Amino acid sequence: MTASSETSHPIPEPLRVIVVDDDPEGREILAQVVRSFGHSCEVACDGEDAWAIYQAHRADVIISDWKMPILDGLELCRKIRDGDPPHWHTHFILVTGRGDGLHLVEGLRAGADEYIAKPLSLAEIGARLEAAGRVVAIHRALADTNVALRLDSAREHQAARTDPLTAVFNRRRLKEDLEPLEGRAARYGHRYCAALCDIDSFKAYNDAFGHLAGDMALCLVARTIQQHLRSGDALYRFGGEEFLAILPEQSLADAKSGMERVRSAVAKLHVRHAPAAPFPCLTISVGIAELGAGSVRDWLERADQALYRAKSSGRNCVEAEVPAPRDRPRSDVDTTSTDPSCIPGSAGR
Numbered sequence: 001m002t003a004s005s006e007t008s009h010p011i012p013e014p015l016r017v018i019v020v021d022d023d024p025e026g027r028e029i030l031a032q033v034v035r036s037f038g039h040s041c042e043v044a045c046d047g048e049d050a051w052a053i054y055q056a057h058r059a060d061v062i063i064s065d066w067k068m069p070i071l072d073g074l075e076l077c078r079k080i081r082d083g084d085p086p087h088w089h090t091h092f093i094l095v096t097g098r099g100d101g102l103h104l105v106e107g108l109r110a111g112a113d114e115y116i117a118k119p120l121s122l123a124e125i126g127a128r129l130e131a132a133g134r135v136v137a138i139h140r141a142l143a144d145t146n147v148a149l150r151l152d153s154a155r156e157h158q159a160a161r162t163d164p165l166t167a168v169f170n171r172r173r174l175k176e177d178l179e180p181l182e183g184r185a186a187r188y189g190h191r192y193c194a195a196l197c198d199i200d201s202f203k204a205y206n207d208a209f210g211h212l213a214g215d216m217a218l219c220l221v222a223r224t225i226q227q228h229l230r231s232g233d234a235l236y237r238f239g240g241e242e243f244l245a246i247l248p249e250q251s252l253a254d255a256k257s258g259m260e261r262v263r264s265a266v267a268k269l270h271v272r273h274a275p276a277a278p279f280p281c282l283t284i285s286v287g288i289a290e291l292g293a294g295s296v297r298d299w300l301e302r303a304d305q306a307l308y309r310a311k312s313s314g315r316n317c318v319e320a321e322v323p324a325p326r327d328r329p330r331s332d333v334d335t336t337s338t339d340p341s342c343i344p345g346s347a348g349r
Helices: 024-036 047-056 073-083 101-109 122-159 171-178 181-188 202-209 211-227 252-267 296-312
Strands: 016-020 040-044 061-065 091-096 114-117 192-199 234-237 242-248 284-290 318-320
Touching: 016 024, 016 047, 024 040, 024 061, 024 122, 040 047, 047 061, 047 073, 061 073, 061 122, 073 091, 073 101, 091 101, 091 122, 101 114, 114 122, 171 234, 171 242, 192 202, 192 211, 192 252, 192 296, 202 211, 211 234, 211 242, 211 252, 242 252, 252 284, 252 318, 284 296, 296 318
Parallel strands: 016 040, 016 061, 061 091, 091 114, 284 318
Antiparallel strands: 192 242, 192 284, 234 242
């Protein structure tokens, strides 16, 4: 290696460099030169040693001699390229004493970014590291941009499936979540209950206090329902003042007990109701049905019928569907009390 009086401008970010050479003297001299430019540097005596170091903590740049025992520079380069994750690029520089074109093409095809011919000069090493720093910075910036784009995409995906007012899931997310349930229930025997919740006499509340107050009340009720569901349950805004909870792995009895706690929690908010309302505070009525042999549409219709019975029973209560006899298929359950084209149909309940 020959020294030169030429110097290079320092690059903004120090690089993590691995120097690989089976010649101890040449290896240490090159490492000292790399450090003199402000970079951190580790040394390896052959390709296997370098690979172990690289796996422990990835490097920005590897400067590797071509000819080495055990694992040469060419094979090391191939392993590095195979091991680099999509968001990471290691700049690989091959050091060689041969300058023929076919030899260099072989190195580039193996994944090397560039090569340095022996004997090495201080100025050339500095210039190569500057160039490597620019390439590494571009790859890092692209990786950061891709991460930001993925986060933005994830946020947009979530926003498109969230009710903007109450922050619970919306009908679009409900449609996506409901599609696989029939198959899971039939194939794996999973149990699901649907609990349809409706704020009692909510039109009277809006008429008395205005829609802004009504929006605030909707948010408070939605948050209270969600807080009192299990972690595996899901809550959706189903209609104006209706919310649908999907309750996995619950029997009708368990679901009714759980939703009774939810109903009680809403009543305990003591949100003053309209003077014309049947109760002094906001309350909810709940109808529950279990997914059976029928369709998801039938399932939700049965939950709506149970909700209708809760309203007819005086509101502020929880009603579960009456299970069909064991010898009677779910598809035979009478659903004539609800028009399937307008589920839910309880905006004025």
